[in-house]
Amino acid sequence: MEKFQTLHTTGVPLPFENVDTDQIIPARFLKATTREGFGENLFRDWRYHADGSLKAAFVLNNPRYSGEILVAGKNFGCGSSREHAAWALYDAGFRTVISSYFADIFRGNALNTGLLPLQVTDKVLARLLAAIEENPQLGLVVDLPAQTLSVPAWGETVSFAIDPYKKECLINGYDDIDFLVNQKSAIEAYEKQRAWTW
Amino acid sequence: MARSLVDKIWDAHVVRSIASGQDVVYIDRHLIHEVTSPQAFDELAARNLPLFRPNRILATADHNVPTLNQHLPIVEPLSRSQVDKLTENCQKYGIELYGLGHQRQGIVHVIGPELGLTLPGTTIVCGDSHTSTHGAFGAVAFGIGTSQVAQVMASQCLLLTRPKRMRIAVEGQLRPGVTAKDLILYVISQLGTGGATGYFVEYAGSAVRSLSMEGRMTVCNMSIEMGARGGLIAPDATTFAYVEGRPFAPKGAAWEQAVSYWETLYSDDDAVFDAEYVYDAAEITPMITYGTNPGMGIPLTGHVPSQVPDSEAESFDKSLKYMGFERGESLLGKQIDYVFIGSCTNSRIEDLRTVAAYVQGKHKAGHVEAIIVPGSKQVEQQAIAEGIDKIFAAAGFELREPGCSACLAMNEDKIPAGAYCVATSNRNFEGRQGPGSRTLLASPLVAAITAVQGRIVDITQYLN
Structure with missing residues (x-):
């Protein structure tokens, strides 16, 4: 997993609530057996017509907007547990998703992919969405070690919460496998002391 | 100290706790399928790690398999390659696989x-969000991502933060024509699609206790549709009677020992929940969804809401536009094009029996395509043994072979753009059943009656 420290970028607004992982990457594109290449089908049915032509109204097809942060409505990533959703966002160049809350499984998958799920209040989210739509060049700065999101144009910085262990993992590019494999003796000891075998 | 059910099970599986607050939690059962496992196997190989406990993993092919001609090679090359990859990986790592054609193949949460x-x-974990289904037995069961699939393969453990606890009690008796599916659609419509995010939900109350195991599985299955990590129900005599004698269940003295332990698995009287809700079973009527998330449910005889908070209006209207519905309207009388009976929510033998009991001697409406996809080979065989297949055939319902099918439309089973489908599955997301498809979630009984009538009706007027 790539290390995540700070990010200086702009945001792409997606002001819908309850964006489910079927929208992020529809099931019919989950047939690949590797992690790469899902970005081209990110938000497939919102981004393309059935004949493959672009839907001009969709934000990812709007040349006004670019950047490595997706700013989305609350309950982002609900539904299916497919980690392909986090891979698709990452593959398409996103490194952070800002929302006012995330579905649990998506949050975990994002953290395991090196994509930061950054939770802000409903109020901050609404302000950000409006400000980016007004000025797509609005600069955003994520500082993971400091756990802050700054908007220099506003002269404001907000703090965000993140689990301290997952923060260390992201900053250093570690994942849980390294940690868990090192617990082998404790795991074997646990197995031996269990009263039941099923 | 008084503990809730989820805490009792959690505590019994903590290998150790770490300083930042997470627990290393031991996983008893890991179920895998063709779609969310290949990258996890690659991860093990890339790190040169062995599979830690192959005997705790069971594999099946379900998400991406055809439901016709399963005895023939899979026609679609990408799907064939994905299923072949699962077979190769299971052989390489010594994992039991119930693949296509196996008598035990089926949807992972059915088998x-x-x-x-x-x-x-x-x-119990699986790279699938509906793993919550298994909570019906009083298990801590939840869906995981592929990185976590690799973690369990490598260590049989996950590093997890203990979830918050929610209890949802439904008290009283369900009315005629109201089923477990209506119960859970009702609860989700009350709490909303993100209403249980961060929680493990324990379902309780006399209406839940009176459900069969199949009904309890339907309820727990949809826990994720309100954001919950999982849902569970304390095991009781109904649970033990269902489990006893099944192939992998403990036998003899081990069975006795198991039951005496399982009888201790309930929330203590003084257990504290972070959130609690109580509903009256008599308030629940047959349900249907009108929008594009499972929280958008109403009584069949109800109306699409006419008012929503301003902050939700844009998403709400986008959803109604997709569905072709208006604020404030009734769905009664709407013509339906497809009926899909299947998925890990409602594809068990009890569901098929419910449908058969209603459609016997009747015929589906001419314009409706009605497909029944059994949850497993065993369900299919049981249906044939009971003669249910002949009832379906006579009623114009097509009985397919097992798989996830049109619930997620990964295979050929897709609902065309613009068409309306009453489905017994779990998600009505945009395009879930195929690009442009419009899904209305309902119970198997509602689905059966809708197929016969060809339109949405007040089913209480049509019960046998």
Whole structure:
């Protein structure tokens, strides 16, 4: 997993609530057996017509907007547990998703992919969405070690919460496998002391 | 100290706790399928790690398999390659695989329980969000991402933060024509699609206790549709009677020992929940969804809401536009094009019996395409043994072979753009059943009656 420290970028607004992982990457594109290449089908049915032509109204097809942060409505990533959703966002160049809350499984998958799920209040989210739509060049700065999101144009910085262990993992590019494999003796000891075998 | 059910099971599986607050949690059962496992196997190979406990993993092919001609090679090359990859990986790592054509093949959340692999007090994971289904047996069961699939393969453990606890009690008796599916659609419509995010939900109350195991599985299955990590129900005599004698269930003295342990698995009287809700079963009527998330449910005889908070208006209207519905309207009389009976929510033998009991001697409406996809090979065989297949054939319903099918439309089973489908599955997301498809979630009984009538009706007027 790539290390995540700070990010200086702009945001792409997606002001819908309850964006489910079927929208992020529809099931019919989950047939690949590797992690790469899902970005081209990110938000497939919102981004393309059935004949493959672009839907001009969709934000990812709007040349006004670019950047490595997706700013989305609350309950982002609900539904299916497919980690392909986090891979698709990452593959398409996103490194952070800002929302006012995330579905649990998506949050975990994002953290395991090196994509930061950054939770802000409903109020901050609404302000950000409006400000980016007004000025797509609005600069955003994520500082993971400091756990802050700054908007220099506003002269404001907000703090965000993140689990301290997952923060260390992201900053250093570690994942849980390294940690868990090192617990082998404790795991074997646990197995031996269990009263039941099923 | 008084503990809730989820805490009792959790505590029994903590290998150790770490300083930042997470627990290393031991996983008893790991179910895998073709779609969310290949990258996890690659991860193991890339790190040169062995599979830690192959005997705690069971594999099946379900998400991406055809439901016709399963005895023939899979026609679609990408799907064939994905299923072949699962077979290769299972051979390489020594994992039991119930693949296509195997007598035990089926939807992962249908076969676990029917084989007796799903047991009270266990921890169960799978790279699929509907793993919550297994909570019906009093198990801590939840869906995981592919990185976590690799973690369990490498260590049989996950590093997890203990979830918050929610209890949802439904008290009283369900009315005629109201089923477990209506109960859970009602609860989700009350709490909303993100209403239980961060929680493990325990379902309780006399209406829940009176459900069969199949009904309890339907309820727990949809926990994720309100954001919950999982849902569970304390095991009782109904649970033990279902489990006893199944192939992987403990036998003899081990069975006695197991039951005496399982009988301790309930929330203590003084257990504290972070959130609690109580509903009256008599308030619940047959339900249907009108929008594009499972929280958008109403009574069949109700109306699409005419008012929503301003902050939700844009998403709400986008959803109604997709569905072709208006604020404030009734769905009664709407013509339906497809009926899909299947998925890990409602594809068990009890569901098929419910449908058969209603459609016997009747015929589907001419314009409706009605497809029934059994949850497993065993369900299919049981249906044939009971003669249910002949009832379906006579009523114009097509009985397919097992798989996830049109629930997620990964295979050929897709609903065309613009068409309306009453489905017994779990998600009505945009395009879930195929690009442009419009899904209305309902119970198997509502689905059966809708197929015969060809339109949405007040089913209480049509009960046998």
